[in-house]
Structures are given as structure tokens and as C-alpha cells.
Amino acid sequence: MKVFQYRFVAALAVAVSLVLALSACGGGGSSGSNDNPTVPAPVPQPTPDPEPTPEPSLSASCAKLPLGDPSAACAQETATFQEEVDAAIFTLMAERPELFDADGKTQSTGAYYVGLIKILDRQGICGFYDGEELAVTDSPSFNDQYDILTSKNQVRTGSRTYRATCSPSAVPPPEAPLAPSPAGCSLPPSREVACSREGDGKFFFQVEAAVRQIMDERPELFDFNDTATRTDWPRILDLAAYQQAVVDVLVAQGFCAKDDRQEEIAVKNENFFNEQYDIQLADKYVRLGEGMYRSTCYPAAF
Numbered sequence: 001m002k003v004f005q006y007r008f009v010a011a012l013a014v015a016v017s018l019v020l021a022l023s024a025c026g027g028g029g030s031s032g033s034n035d036n037p038t039v040p041a042p043v044p045q046p047t048p049d050p051e052p053t054p055e056p057s058l059s060a061s062c063a064k065l066p067l068g069d070p071s072a073a074c075a076q077e078t079a080t081f082q083e084e085v086d087a088a089i090f091t092l093m094a095e096r097p098e099l100f101d102a103d104g105k106t107q108s109t110g111a112y113y114v115g116l117i118k119i120l121d122r123q124g125i126c127g128f129y130d131g132e133e134l135a136v137t138d139s140p141s142f143n144d145q146y147d148i149l150t151s152k153n154q155v156r157t158g159s160r161t162y163r164a165t166c167s168p169s170a171v172p173p174p175e176a177p178l179a180p181s182p183a184g185c186s187l188p189p190s191r192e193v194a195c196s197r198e199g200d201g202k203f204f205f206q207v208e209a210a211v212r213q214i215m216d217e218r219p220e221l222f223d224f225n226d227t228a229t230r231t232d233w234p235r236i237l238d239l240a241a242y243q244q245a246v247v248d249v250l251v252a253q254g255f256c257a258k259d260d261r262q263e264e265i266a267v268k269n270e271n272f273f274n275e276q277y278d279i280q281l282a283d284k285y286v287r288l289g290e291g292m293y294r295s296t297c298y299p300a301a302f
Contacts, residue, residue, distance in 0.1 A: 062126035072170040079162035088119040109196035110298030128171040143169040185256035192301035201293030210249040228285040274300035
């Protein structure tokens, strides 16, 4: 009797052990659920490109003033900033002699006005080029207008440069917000003061090579059987795609570039200046050669 009891107890102990073991292994459930489910690892998100640091204002003196009145009345009175304007011109000629030839003509309209604006800014004076004259002020109550460059780019100084005084000040004028930098450009947006033609363009060879590359790699964009008169420049079948393809090649080379409303492409590698290129003829054919370069803008126009 004692042996039977012993065997019964031993068998019961083994059974209990098996039950406990199965319970610990999760084998007792039929759904296969796990009390501690594995949490999926978070999917890493790409780090967004940092926004470019905005360019400082070309003239801190202008930035300190309230916006001018575009409807300000202007009349000939007495020049207030004649000496300062003349001194700024002579200072620029001494600091940047490469901008002028022996006859006193400027070789770069944009660099000329940008240089004068910066020199006036050193003295706490706001200078603004309106496309024809240099507006100068240090007060919201008035500004003077000076015509300091002839139609032949001859530098002009002295009392003959004064044109009018505007009350209240017409500068600095309100301006539209800058458009964002184009894709692939790490430089902040910029706004030009003036543009003019300078030689053949610093980026001419890169732009022409980009056009030829697209002609080789994207033949579907062209009709090579239809060429411009006395050239082998093919007809463009998709103008927007062609200009964007050239832009993409330049961006891949490290330039900032954009299609400027399907008329010209703008190219830069800094914000001090940019160049404009017309790579299509009459909205129809490819354009190659020196005629592609159009102008240089200071500061960069985008």
C-alpha cells in the first residue's frame, strides 16, 4: 500500500512538472499569442536639408529705414549728398580700378552701382539704384536723385549729376519677397541691383558643354533634320524639357542654375554675381556659340 502511494505521488509530481513547463513555454494557448510582442524598430526618416543662411542686406543703412513712398513728389532743389556721392565714386575707382578703363568708362554697370551702395553704407547713407538714377538718403523725410553714369557707361561726377529731391523719401521701395532657391542650390536667394554684358561670360564653356551633352544624351528632344539657317543647330521639340535638362547638368556639376521663365537660364556659384544665358534661338532652335551669353547681374538675380 505504501509502494502504491509512493508511485502515485511520484507520477503526480511528474505531471505537475510537465504542466508547469508547458505553461512557461506558452504551449497551453491555442492562439499562439505572445504576452510581450516585439515592437517594430522605428523607420529612420531622412534628415531634411538645412535652410540656407539668408544673405545680409546689401545696405544695412537702407534696412534701418522705413519703406519709402513710391508716390513721393520730386523737384529740383539743393543737393544734400553731392560731396558724399562724388567721394564714393572716387573711392570706388581707387579700390576697384579694374572696373574702369583709361577714359573713365565702367566695365560693369552692376558692379559699379553695388560698389557705390556699399561705400555709402559705410557712412550710414542708404543708396538705391532704381534702374536709371542713384537714390540717396539717410532719412525717411526725403531723398536725392543722382545720375552718375552716361548712356555710354561714362562715369559722371560733380553738380551736373544731381537731378531732384523727393519728399518724403521714395527709398527704400517695397519689394516682392524673394523666391526660394531652386532645387539643388545650397545658396540663399538673392536680388540683383543691375545687369550688363561683360565679355563672353565666365561660365560660357560649361554652359555650352552642357547643351552639347544634352544633344548627345537626349536625342528625343530634337529634330536633327530641321536646323536653323546656316547652322547645324537642331529644332527643339520640347523647349521646357530641353532647358531643364541643361539646368540639371549644370546643377550636377555644382552650379546653382534655373530656367528663367523658359527665356534664359541663370547660373551662379556664389551670390556676388550670376550670369544669364539664352540657349535657344527664336523659341525654336538650339543656340550655341558666343551669342548664348547675355549678361552678368550683381548681386545674383536669384
